[in-house]
Amino acid sequence: MPELAEVFFHSSHWKAACGERFDVAWFHSQPRCCRELDAATLVASIDSAQLLSGYTHGKRMLFAFSGNRFLEVHLGMTGSLHRLQPDHEELKHDHLALRSSRSLLVFRDPRQFGRLALHETDDGELPGWWKDLPPQPHDRAFTRKRFHLLLQRRDKAIVKSLLLQQELFPGVGNWMADEILWRARLKPDRRLGTLKDAERNALFKELRWVCREALRIIGKDYSDPPKQWLFTHRWRDGGICPVSGVPLRRDTIGGRTTCWSPEVQL
DNA sequence: GAGCCTGTTCGGGC
DNA sequence: GGCCCGAACAGGCT
Structure with missing residues (x-):
């Protein structure tokens, strides 16, 4: 049920793995939620990358990796994020998994209404479009x-x-x-x-x-x-x-x- | 088996 | 142009 607070909760699972260095354990590009993501680009971008930080804005999430890469996640209706043991087995709707020595970060989405996208900036700063998102109702700027x-x-x-x-x-x-x-x-x-x-x-x-x-x-x-x-x-x-x-x-x-x-x- | 559904996008219409 | 509605997407649950 991913609305504002549920999205924040899901993001906290992946954020708990900040500092760890990841490889792409698996990625399935066929599901609708993954079609924007090119498999080769994903592997080239994320392999051996360190998860630096995670952000949420409304129902959107952005995870920053070393190398100035960002993975954007939207959970749609039924998406979820999980942090599991590194050797955890793949389940039916686990479309993407990143593995470190300590964690398996999984994106799961049965109905495939979610969305994954990859972004890159020149300097590692957050993408301009992310910074320009309007204030959330609980933000100070939402007057x-x-x-x-x-x-x-x-x-x-x-x-x-x-x-x-x-x-x-x-x-x-x-x-x-x-x-x-x-x-x-x-x-x-x-x-x-x-x-x-x-x-x-x-x-x-x-x-x-x-x-x-x-x-x-x-x-x-x-x-x-x-x-x-x-x-x-x-x-x-x-x-x-x-x-x-x-x-x-x-x-x-x-x-x-x-x-x-x-x-x-x- | 039928119906329902916490999200987003798109086309049609007022 | 603004905003409405319904359909489409796809699978799990009741």
């Missing part, structure tokens, strides 16, 4: 002023769809958007033009709160958030709103399964 600017001239947009736009709110995915709207007490199909100032401010507040708390709780060790969150109750039909005690609704809004609480969200 109230910026938030209100993002909402301007989008009066017809549906608030749930808006929250899922990665170029605006990097890292927010389907469950996070539902959690944010539930806490802000906004019906997910509201058009931005109908939001009053107080509602916009509530949205801003809960957006940042959910991103920060998710990172703190899930990003740390993949714990589930407390039962007071919508999170625990949203996954299947029959859930009960932890605030109102009324059954939750599940509808398709903005093309996505959306769980919301009719008594609470107006």
Whole structure:
């Protein structure tokens, strides 16, 4: 379930191997998620390279290797990163594995909606496009002023769809958007033009709160958030709103399964 | 076996 | 131009 905090958690597995020197143990270029990556280039770039650091931004990850190489990873719907014993055997959907004397770093992705890409810079600095990514909702640079600017001239947009736009709110995915709207007490199909100032401010507040708390709780060790969150109750039909005690609704809004609480969200 | 799905992209349409 | 929707991608789970 890779949204902001889950992505951070997965990245921490590979980051734990920083300093180790890797070879490509195997790579399968046929799966859709690997097609951008040329096998020969990958081997030439990563073989004997040292993992220097790992970064996340929203749902994206970037791993820096010696030789000014960067491996970009997106987990899509079902991707995951693992750090295993060096001799761990290959499983069915393990498309890429890097091996050091101490670790096997695996990229796994059954549905192949993820993405791997390789980048190079002249000086080992982070690629310019990475530095230019917009601020994440939990970043200091994501100010109230910026938030209100993002909402301007989008009066017809549906608030749930808006929250899922990665170029605006990097890292927010389907469950996070539902959690944010539930806490802000906004019906997910509201058009931005109908939001009053107080509602916009509530949205801003809960957006940042959910991103920060998710990172703190899930990003740390993949714990589930407390039962007071919508999170625990949203996954299947029959859930009960932890605030109102009324059954939750599940509808398709903005093309996505959306769980919301009719008594609470107006 | 049918239906559902935590993400992204693309084409069509208003 | 902005934004919507639906389809497509592919496999695991219920």
